[in-house]
Amino acid sequence: MASRYIANTADEQKRMLGVIGAGSIEELLVKIPAKVRLARPLGLVPAMAETDLIRHLKALAGKNADADSHVCFMGAGSYDHYVPSPINHLVSRGEFFTAYTPYQPEASQGTLRTIYEYQTMIAELTGMDVANASIYDGASSLAEAALMAHAVTARNEIVLSRGVHPLYKRVTATYCEGPGIRLRDAAGPDGVTDLEAARKVVGAKTAALVIQTPNFYGCLEDVAAAAEIAHGAGALLVVVADPVNLGVLEAPGKLGADIVIGEGQGLGVPLSFGGPNLGVFAAKKELVRRMPGRLVGATVDSDGARGFVLTLQTREQHIRRAKATSNICTNVALCALMATVYLATLGRRGLVRVGELSTAKAHYAAERLTKIPGISLRFAAPFFKEFALKLAKPPERVVTRLAKQGFLAGVPLKSFDRALADCLLVAVTEKRTKAEIDGFAAALEKAVA
Amino acid sequence: MAHSAAAAYDKLIFELSSPGRVAWSLADADVPEADARTLLPAKHLRSEAPALPEVSEFDVVRHYSRLSRMNYAVDTHFYPLGSCTMKYNPRINEDMARLAGFARLHPLAAEAVAQGALQLMHELARDLAEIAGMDAVSLQPAAGAQGEFAGVLMIRAYHRSRGEKRTKVLVPDSAHGTNPASTALAGYEVVEVKSLANGEVDVDALARTLDTDVAAFMITVPNTLGMFEPRIVEITELCHAKGVQVYMDGANLNAILGITRPGDLGFDVCHFNLHKTFTTPHGGGGPGAGPVGVKAHLEPFLPVPVVTKAGDAYALDWKRPKSIGKLQAFWGNFGMLVRAYTYIRTMGPDGLRAVSDNAILNANYIMKRLEKVYDIAVPGPCMHECVLSARRQKKLGVTATDIAKRLLDLGFYAPSTYFPLIVEEALMIEPTETEAKETLDQFCDAMIQIARETETTAAVIHDAPLTTPVRRLDQTKAAREPDLRWSRRP
Numbered sequence: 052m053a054s055r056y057i058a059n060t061a062d063e064q065k066r067m068l069g070v071i072g073a074g075s076i077e078e079l080l081v082k083i084p085a086k087v088r089l090a091r092p093l094g095l096v097p098a099m100a101e102t103d104l105i106r107h108l109k110a111l112a113g114k115n116a117d118a119d120s121h122v123c124f125m126g127a128g129s130y131d132h133y134v135p136s137p138i139n140h141l142v143s144r145g146e147f148f149t150a151y152t153p154y155q156p157e158a159s160q161g162t163l164r165t166i167y168e169y170q171t172m173i174a175e176l177t178g179m180d181v182a183n184a185s186i187y188d189g190a191s192s193l194a195e196a197a198l199m200a201h202a203v204t205a206r207n208e209i210v211l212s213r214g215v216h217p218l219y220k221r222v223t224a225t226y227c228e229g230p231g232i233r234l235r236d237a238a239g240p241d242g243v244t245d246l247e248a249a250r251k252v253v254g255a256k257t258a259a260l261v262i263q264t265p266n267f268y269g270c271l272e273d274v275a276a277a278a279e280i281a282h283g284a285g286a287l288l289v290v291v292a293d294p295v296n297l298g299v300l301e302a303p304g305k306l307g308a309d310i311v312i313g314e315g316q317g318l319g320v321p322l323s324f325g326g327p328n329l330g331v332f333a334a335k336k337e338l339v340r341r342m343p344g345r346l347v348g349a350t351v352d353s354d355g356a357r358g359f360v361l362t363l364q365t366r367e368q369h370i371r372r373a374k375a376t377s378n379i380c381t382n383v384a385l386c387a388l389m390a391t392v393y394l395a396t397l398g399r400r401g402l403v404r405v406g407e408l409s410t411a412k413a414h415y416a417a418e419r420l421t422k423i424p425g426i427s428l429r430f431a432a433p434f435f436k437e438f439a440l441k442l443a444k445p446p447e448r449v450v451t452r453l454a455k456q457g458f459l460a461g462v463p464l465k466s467f468d469r470a471l472a473d474c475l476l477v478a479v480t481e482k483r484t485k486a487e488i489d490g491f492a493a494a495l496e497k498a499v500a
Numbered sequence: 501m502a503h504s505a506a507a508a509y510d511k512l513i514f515e516l517s518s519p520g521r522v523a524w525s526l527a528d529a530d531v532p533e534a535d536a537r538t539l540l541p542a543k544h545l546r547s548e549a550p551a552l553p554e555v556s557e558f559d560v561v562r563h564y565s566r567l568s569r570m571n572y573a574v575d576t577h578f579y580p581l582g583s584c585t586m587k588y589n590p591r592i593n594e595d596m597a598r599l600a601g602f603a604r605l606h607p608l609a610a611e612a613v614a615q616g617a618l619q620l621m622h623e624l625a626r627d628l629a630e631i632a633g634m635d636a637v638s639l640q641p642a643a644g645a646q647g648e649f650a651g652v653l654m655i656r657a658y659h660r661s662r663g664e665k666r667t668k669v670l671v672p673d674s675a676h677g678t679n680p681a682s683t684a685l686a687g688y689e690v691v692e693v694k695s696l697a698n699g700e701v702d703v704d705a706l707a708r709t710l711d712t713d714v715a716a717f718m719i720t721v722p723n724t725l726g727m728f729e730p731r732i733v734e735i736t737e738l739c740h741a742k743g744v745q746v747y748m749d750g751a752n753l754n755a756i757l758g759i760t761r762p763g764d765l766g767f768d769v770c771h772f773n774l775h776k777t778f779t780t781p782h783g784g785g786g787p788g789a790g791p792v793g794v795k796a797h798l799e800p801f802l803p804v805p806v807v808t809k810a811g812d813a814y815a816l817d818w819k820r821p822k823s824i825g826k827l828q829a830f831w832g833n834f835g836m837l838v839r840a841y842t843y844i845r846t847m848g849p850d851g852l853r854a855v856s857d858n859a860i861l862n863a864n865y866i867m868k869r870l871e872k873v874y875d876i877a878v879p880g881p882c883m884h885e886c887v888l889s890a891r892r893q894k895k896l897g898v899t900a901t902d903i904a905k906r907l908l909d910l911g912f913y914a915p916s917t918y919f920p921l922i923v924e925e926a927l928m929i930e931p932t933e934t935e936a937k938e939t940l941d942q943f944c945d946a947m948i949q950i951a952r953e954t955e956t957t958a959a960v961i962h963d964a965p966l967t968t969p970v971r972r973l974d975q976t977k978a979a980r981e982p983d984l985r986w987s988r989r990p
């Protein structure tokens with residue numbers, strides 16, 4: 052049967068072969084040795100009709116507990132934030148989502164202009180001079196920041212706070228294996244980095260100190276103090292920050308960061324089981340020629356009109372090959388467009404409001420939940436929208452039980468840190484209502500009793 | 501001046517800002533409102549609200565709708581960008597990826613309540629393994645370059661597990677730039693191997709280069725000239741005889757679906773670009789997805805976690821001590837995986853085979869129609885793309901760039917230009933199977949017209965593009981005086 056995605060009819064194929072001077076498509080395959088030709092059809096499920104396939108995929112989707120079917124208190128790097136309706140409609144325009152990297156700038160001004168807007172918005176939020184067009188996700192952005200710090204300083208160690216997302220650390224370790232960069236830990240005994248201990252680890256070999264705020268456990272870190280330690284040793288300060296928080300929280304650039312990276316999923320990107328996400332990457336302008344990834348710059352056309360192009364491409368793999376600053380080619384441009392539309396929609400006041408509501412609701416929830424016997428706050432340090440609870444019952448069992456009652460209760464911390472096996476990480480965004488939080492508290496109370 | 505209607509619109513979103521306008525809607529706090537300023541220490545608080553635009557919702561929608569119209573895209577224009585497989589992006593894929601059970605699923609949801617997602621991943625990995633003749637597939641890499649990086653790291657871990665310390669990876673001079681970049685990132689010295697004039701691997705030279713220092717040979721099949729490597733089996737055997745692993749860049753997989761398989765050609769590793777062969781959209785630059793497939797001897801080194809199946813239950817297996825580690829925070833670009841899965845199920849085995857057949861037919865048709873007016877890089881038949889050289893036109897003062905810009909005026913996106921590097925004034929054309937004969941004819945007519953204009957009215961080419969929102973842009977100025985963010989001008 053003909054496929055709806057292939058236009059050529061048998062008659063057209065015949066006419067085209069006539070022009071080519073071949074008797075059949077098979078004749079065009081002469082260079083492929085017969086002994087490696089596949090002699091059977093691929094062992095795949097036969098083609099499904101559209102309605103059957105939709106039914107099948109809906110059944111698969113229906114087996115998952117998602118943030119629509121359940122009330123979501125999960126975070127740990129992926130959050131259920133407000134997504135204004137225009138985002139999905141605008142990124143669904145074929146002119147955006149079926150184009151590719153703007154290699155021909157005159158025919159790609161739409162994409163280029165949105166990336167320029169994105170770079171401006173991210174630079175503004177992070178307090179940095181320049182932002183790139185995106186990296187895959189927060190974790191690979193951190194890995195790229197480590198490589199960049201290594202290249203900039205010609206030093207071989209990266210010191211990571213204990214509060215950096217454990218999965219980001221694992222990705223960074225993968226990327227640092229080839230260049231032989233050593234990763235060292237700066238301890239954090241009580242939810243935040245022990246900066247005095249960090250001071251002892253950061254030294255002449257340190258390319259960068261990495262600190263995350265709020266950190267993986269939700270606690271706010273002292274970025275300015277970390278900057279003083281890093282810079283005192285001639286190292287860079289890399290700050291991991293969630294841009295959706297930066298309406299309320301200080302721009303890391305104002306506190307001394309040299310590179311700011313983060314996961315931009317909260318800026319209107321779907322949860323989507325963890326991908327595609329949005330790797331945010333911003334730096335001081337002195338570092339721009341060592342930055343990874345695409346950069347869009349403003350210029351003029353031959354009539355003097357404003358236009359936009361990919362620029363500083365001599366950093367990139369398609370020009371510099373083995374000596375490129377990074378191997379990244381395809382990035383996550385459409386997710387960056389979601390973030391651009393999100394930030395245009397929320398604007399100056401809306402983003403502040405998102406942060407204020409998240410903080411207020413998270414603090415209400417923490418107060419409400421810690422009134423329950425058998426539940427306490429694990430860390431004393433100030434938190435923003437996420438906090439670790441110590442539970443009297445095993446968190447995994449609590450999570451399983453609450454899922455049956457319509458709650459995604461949080462992220463058990465055991466698999467990230469054995470010392471926190473009795474802890475549950477709970478995130479509260481601006482979307483949660485008092486009724487949802489109170490309902491969650493009631494269910495949790497029964498589950499830990 | 502440029503003549504397009506779109507040219508009339510020259511705004512950035514910041515330039516629409518009018519203090520007091522809002523585009524958002526958030527409910528008032530229903531919890532006792534506590535000021536962030538009292539909840540959090542002052543040193544953490546932003547001293548100045550971010551300078552983001554203040555616009556209405558309709559401002560947002562109209563602005564980005566207008567910007568979108570300044571793009572050429574697959575939906576609106578033939579987009580023969582070689583090596584990128586710019587085929588039609590099916591709409592059912594988009595609908596399926598947006599089902600709440602997928603789009604609204606948290607990555608750390610307990611396995612028991614994410615069974616549908618894990619099942620989809622398990623089945624997709626199995627399907628890709630079958631398509632490529634590989635034994636195992638990791639879906640985690642976010643793009644082709646990350647798939648390459650993962651593949652090379654697995655090769656490295658494999659050699660080390662055997663107590664071998666090999667230091668070099670061979671990459672042909674015709675390779676995509678990501679190949680040497682990913683290889684260097686994995687800690688290897690990259691040794692460039694010269695191709696024969698026809699773009700094929702110089703097998704004798706290769707044989708002389710292979711030694712116990714070489715960890716891997718990385719090549720693209722079909723190669724970047726659009727040709728199937730006729731001695732490929734000899735090449736992989738030669739490599740294996742020296743303990744060298746062979747990596748296939750799967751960028752051109754669209755040419756061989758159901759015809760031959762990387763695993764059967766002797767490859768140990770290959771990556772897939774789901775945004776090329778498997779119709780996930782290119783998104784203006786991404787996201788893509790770059791799963792990587794391996795033979796059994798490399799399976800222990802796959803990135804963690806691996807999706808496993810026991811009975812009817814799916815799980816994420818983290819207990820893999822030889823793994824190269826993680827590449828992304830979570831499990832892969834899942835939204836893209838849903839789209840690729842939907843596509844493979846839509847096509848089935850016969851449909852996928854028809855994809856490659858028609859991609860090859862379309863490319864050969866273009867090559868045949870243009871071979872008299874342009875030099876062809878290598879005599880055909882080609883596979884899914886063909887490479888022309890504008891060296892004849894260049895003698896008359898018209899470069900590959902000029903031809904690309906003139907094509908924009910004639911209503912087509914441009915082929916890849918100046919790639920592969922080994923072809924002078926290269927124009928790399930990949931039509932894909934989703935284009936109809938009449939579109940190919942219109943494109944060929946335009947190319948023939950440009951060749952004629954080169955000899956008669958070259959000015960029209962040098963002036964191009966005239967119909968796009970802007971005319972040729974000053975790249976030198978952009979690089980010399982980097983202007984990478986907007987600021988309010990006094």
